[in-house]
Amino acid sequence: MATTVDQAGANTERAKPTIKDLKGRADPDWCPGCGDFGVLAALKQAIVELGLQPYEVMTISGIGCSSNLPGYINTYGMHTLHGRALAVATGAQLANHRLKIVVTGGDGDGYGIGGNHFVHSMRRNVDLTYIVMNNQVYGLTTGQLSPTSIKGMNTKSTPFGSVENPINPIPLAIAAGATYVARGFTGQQKHLVELIKGGLSHKGFALIDTFSPCVTYNHDNSHEFFKQRTRKLEELGHDPTDFHAAMAQGSAWGEVIPIGLFWRRQDLPALDQLEPVLNGGPLAHRPLGVAPDVAQALINELM
Amino acid sequence: MKSIDLAIGIGGAAGQGIATPGDILARIFVRRGLHVNAYNAYQSIIRGGHIFLTLRTSDEPVLSHGDTLDVLMPLNQDSMNRHLKLMRAGSTVLFNSDTITPGAVADGVQLCPFSVKALAPGIKGDLVQNTIALAAILRLIKVDFAILQEILTLQFKRKGAAAVAENVGVARAGYDYAETHFTAFPFSLPDTGKRLAFFEGNQALAMGGAAAGVRFYCAYPMSPASGVLHWMARHARQLDIMVRQVEDEIGVINMAIGAAHAGCRAMCATSGGGFALMTEALGAAAMMEIPVVCINVQRAGPATGVPTKTEQGDLWQVLGAGQGDYPRIIVAPTNMADCFKIVPRLFNLVDKFQCPGIILSDLLLSEGRSSIDPAELDFNVPIERGDVIGLNGDLPAVNGGFQRYRITESGISPRALPGTPGHMHVVATDEHDEDGVLISDEFTDPVKRRAIHEKRMRKMDGILPLLDAPVVHGAADAGVTLVGWGSTEGVIREAIQQLAGAGVVANNLQIKWLVPLHADAIASILSAAPKWIIVENNYSGQFARYLRAETGLAADGHIRKYDGEPFMPHHIVDGVQAILSGAVKQYVPVHEIRV
Numbered sequence: 017m018a019t020t021v022d023q024a025g026a027n028t029e030r031a032k033p034t035i036k037d038l039k040g041r042a043d044p045d046w047c048p049g050c051g052d053f054g055v056l057a058a059l060k061q062a063i064v065e066l067g068l069q070p071y072e073v074m075t076i077s078g079i080g081c082s083s084n085l086p087g088y089i090n091t092y093g094m095h096t097l098h099g100r101a102l103a104v105a106t107g108a109q110l111a112n113h114r115l116k117i118v119v120t121g122g123d124g125d126g127y128g129i130g131g132n133h134f135v136h137s138m139r140r141n142v143d144l145t146y147i148v149m150n151n152q153v154y155g156l157t158t159g160q161l162s163p164t165s166i167k168g169m170n171t172k173s174t175p176f177g178s179v180e181n182p183i184n185p186i187p188l189a190i191a192a193g194a195t196y197v198a199r200g201f202t203g204q205q206k207h208l209v210e211l212i213k214g215g216l217s218h219k220g221f222a223l224i225d226t227f228s229p230c231v232t233y234n235h236d237n238s239h240e241f242f243k244q245r246t247r248k249l250e251e252l253g254h255d256p257t258d259f260h261a262a263m264a265q266g267s268a269w270g271e272v273i274p275i276g277l278f279w280r281r282q283d284l285p286a287l288d289q290l291e292p293v294l295n296g297g298p299l300a301h302r303p304l305g306v307a308p309d310v311a312q313a314l315i316n317e318l319m
Numbered sequence: 320m321k322s323i324d325l326a327i328g329i330g331g332a333a334g335q336g337i338a339t340p341g342d343i344l345a346r347i348f349v350r351r352g353l354h355v356n357a358y359n360a361y362q363s364i365i366r367g368g369h370i371f372l373t374l375r376t377s378d379e380p381v382l383s384h385g386d387t388l389d390v391l392m393p394l395n396q397d398s399m400n401r402h403l404k405l406m407r408a409g410s411t412v413l414f415n416s417d418t419i420t421p422g423a424v425a426d427g428v429q430l431c432p433f434s435v436k437a438l439a440p441g442i443k444g445d446l447v448q449n450t451i452a453l454a455a456i457l458r459l460i461k462v463d464f465a466i467l468q469e470i471l472t473l474q475f476k477r478k479g480a481a482a483v484a485e486n487v488g489v490a491r492a493g494y495d496y497a498e499t500h501f502t503a504f505p506f507s508l509p510d511t512g513k514r515l516a517f518f519e520g521n522q523a524l525a526m527g528g529a530a531a532g533v534r535f536y537c538a539y540p541m542s543p544a545s546g547v548l549h550w551m552a553r554h555a556r557q558l559d560i561m562v563r564q565v566e567d568e569i570g571v572i573n574m575a576i577g578a579a580h581a582g583c584r585a586m587c588a589t590s591g592g593g594f595a596l597m598t599e600a601l602g603a604a605a606m607m608e609i610p611v612v613c614i615n616v617q618r619a620g621p622a623t624g625v626p627t628k629t630e631q632g633d634l635w636q637v638l639g640a641g642q643g644d645y646p647r648i649i650v651a652p653t654n655m656a657d658c659f660k661i662v663p664r665l666f667n668l669v670d671k672f673q674c675p676g677i678i679l680s681d682l683l684l685s686e687g688r689s690s691i692d693p694a695e696l697d698f699n700v701p702i703e704r705g706d707v708i709g710l711n712g713d714l715p716a717v718n719g720g721f722q723r724y725r726i727t728e729s730g731i732s733p734r735a736l737p738g739t740p741g742h743m744h745v746v747a748t749d750e751h752d753e754d755g756v757l758i759s760d761e762f763t764d765p766v767k768r769r770a771i772h773e774k775r776m777r778k779m780d781g782i783l784p785l786l787d788a789p790v791v792h793g794a795a796d797a798g799v800t801l802v803g804w805g806s807t808e809g810v811i812r813e814a815i816q817q818l819a820g821a822g823v824v825a826n827n828l829q830i831k832w833l834v835p836l837h838a839d840a841i842a843s844i845l846s847a848a849p850k851w852i853i854v855e856n857n858y859s860g861q862f863a864r865y866l867r868a869e870t871g872l873a874a875d876g877h878i879r880k881y882d883g884e885p886f887m888p889h890h891i892v893d894g895v896q897a898i899l900s901g902a903v904k905q906y907v908p909v910h911e912i913r914v
């Protein structure tokens with residue numbers, strides 16, 4: 017039992033939620049073996065371990081296999097348009113900054129069509145936890161190139177091998193101003209849970225790019241591939257407050273692919289903390305209407 | 320009867336300071352209770368080009384910027400060359416004879432040259448001629464110098480006593496020179512004893528949003544909609560409104576949707592190009608059943624088009640915005656008071672019906688300026704949020720198993736705000752069942768799809784009876800009905816007054832609520848009209864085509880304009896006469912001035 021201040025600002029005794037409480041209305045329709053199961057499990061576990069109430073959490077996604085996640089978890093949820101989850105989430109966060117907002121989606125959704133919102137959400141340091149299920153391919157549309165697909169990859173849209181360079185979201189996020197930048201792997205559940213908990217507890221924009229292999233359309237970057245190569249940054253002696261080390265580790269891609277927390281800074285306020293209009297509590301709960309003296313002042317400006 | 324009807328034109332290059340004398344004149348007029356209508360013709364450059372401000376005032380409401388000028392104040396030779404030929408007997412032209420020479424001029428036009436060098440020796444700066452001309456105009460309409468002195472004192476106070484003295488001195492010289500050298504107008508500017516306010520349409524829309532309780536406003540800058548953003552940003556902290564400039568218009572509308580879902584009244588504004596980027600999300604708002612208001616301030620298209628010119632060319636874009644059928648409300652305010660009043664009204668509707676609402680304005684309405692009786696700016700408006708659980712953060716009895724999209728007769732299902740205990744659910748842009756679970760992927764079910772689609776669309780049936788049916792304005796026995804939509808109301812009604820003078824009895828049917836449309840009411844009015852003509856600011860007769868689709872009726876004639884400038888009353892008068900004479904079925908007026 018923990019005493020916390022809930023949405024309404026009332027002190028209530030409440031039980032910690034269990035994994036069962038978080039079961040969504042639908043069962044996942046992902047392919048058996050899809051990495052996304054691991055992300056869903058880790059997210060639920062993180063929520064349970066942090067003792068967050070399901071109604072305080074909102075899970076917001078775009079469109080893609082991975083973006084179906086909000087339907088599989090019993091929190092408030094929005095399953096928005098392809099690429100638009102971060103924009104919707106920013107609006108929701110500023111409208112009610114007491115909500116804990118988790119954004120979930122795929123690499124195509126976030127780094128492709130949603131790229132502009134991705135960069136600007138990070139520069140604004142919006143208080144969101146963004147979990148990208150990075151499978152380096154477009155799953156839902158049956159296997160085309162994604163912005164993180166490796167050079168040379170054969171997909172339905174690149175039958176002769178891709179000639180383009182992929183995006184590496186880690187250095188991109190650090191450069192763009194995200195204040196918590198991590199990479200997880202669904203094959204390392206405990207580690208992933210810790211990274212998500214870290215993101216949820218972080219005030220500001222947290223990116224958790226997660227290798228979440230697509231067993232159906234990406235045979236290059238499989239579970240096995242990552243199992244052999246991923247190394248935890250903690251074991252590599254990385255300091256997440258060292259910008260240059262973070263950029264260097266984040267850029268590494270080869271026989272060793274680091275996972276873990278690359279970068280964190282806690283000295284920057286999140287966007288909602290910079291806006292005095294939020295001082296009176298969540299905007300969503302404020303009474304509407306303009307006081308007569310204020311209305312008169314607005315009219316006087318025109319006279 | 321009007322005791323005065325005075326139109327003043329001030330022209331020059333961008334950067335020559337046209338706005339200041341315009342603002343000062345407008346303030347003097349409205350403080351005396353005179354009505355004002357102002358239109359500024361400008362281009363998309365910051366320096367140079369040609370700007371022309373028309374400011375028209377009367378003791379009666381001013382419906383448009385009119386046809387003629389009584390005073391011309393050209394600030395450079397270019398403006399003199401463009402406008403002098405339009406000046407007629409009884410009018411006055413004031414100009415700096417140091418730099419500007421008049422050309423051929425009609426009989427009875429009073430030329431009023433003044434020399435800046437002689438009147439303000441040694442004083443530098445381009446703005447001196449503006450001050451002298453302004454003072455001279457005020458002398459010609461017999462406004463006391465003390466009033467100008469007070470305004471200039473206030474305006475230059477920040478720059479110190481020397482600046483005040485210099486400007487008041489220059490103005491005095493201009494005022495006195497006009498008294499001894501020029502012939503005044505045969506009236507003194509009246510004072511009705513009642514002050515009016517003066518604002519632009521974008522301010523009216525923004526203030527309407529404030530009155531409605533908008534708590535979240537976001538936008539990406541785009542002419543001619545940026546005025547709404549500027550007003551909101553300036554007043555954000557005073558009114559506790561979250562105002563954000565977003566990375567693009569796709570982000571804008573999606574952010575507004577997120578804020579609206581969380582419980583704020585959320586609004587955004589853009590022009591046609593930005594609106595094009597928003598369209599997918601408007602359908603998303605309808606699918607997730609989230610109320611949000613979007614303003615499209617039309618400018619001349621297509622593409623980047625003519626950014627600083629007006630048009631009513633986005634009707635079909637807005638009608639067709641987004642894939643699929645979805646419930647929404649589209650309204651085109653018909654005057655500036657309407658811009659203010661329509662916003663709280665629309666928010667109540669979209670909150671009740673949980674769908675997007677679109678306001679279709681245009682440059683003429685949004686950047687045009689008008690006087691308004693301050694009593695019309697009533698902020699104490701009814702606010703109806705509809706069926707919402709958890710508003711104001713209250714804690715309802717926990718129930719679980721909340722059916723967000725419960726099928727109801729009205730199509731309206733109660734919504735619950737995120738953060739409310741016991742009502743967790745998912746809103747989805749994929750098709751979903753009553754409980755929010757997707758039915759689009761693995762288990763597509765035609766019966767469920769039909770039921771939920773019909774539930775959503777049924778909301779449209781409930782909206783229509785709540786909208787005022789359009790009514791005819793003017794003579795019941797008119798020989799011709801002029802049909803317009805949105806911003807053209809004022810100019811059409813002024814044209815009707817002019818037609819009456821020429822013996823043609825016309826009336827006006829101005830359509831404001833576009834979707835849903837009172838098609839039956841409109842059809843019965845138009846079937847009874849001896850003749851009807853559609854007046855619209857676009858090339859292809861977008862509204863004529865829409866009306867035909869919705870009513871099966873075709874107009875007897877069309878008056879269209881798509882050169883970027885708004886209609887002047889005589890354009891419509893000429894068109895009506897040409898059509899009634901049988902000479903043409905479609906009339907496109909020539910805009911006489913190049914601005």
Ligand SMILES: Cc1ncc(C[n+]2csc(CCOP(=O)(O)OP(=O)(O)O)c2C)c(N)n1
Nearest residue numbers: 079080081082098122123124125154155156
């Ligand atoms: C505007 C728009 N364009 C295209 C699509 C089709 N589409 C759906 S999901 C998707 C990509 C999915 O890839 P990703 O985001 O990486 O997610 P995954 O399915 O791999 O989890 C695309 C292109 C869409 N729904 N909307």
Ligand code: SF4
Nearest residue numbers: 047050081155230231
């Ligand atoms: S297609 Fe790939 S990403 Fe989609 S559910 Fe199957 S394995 Fe997962």
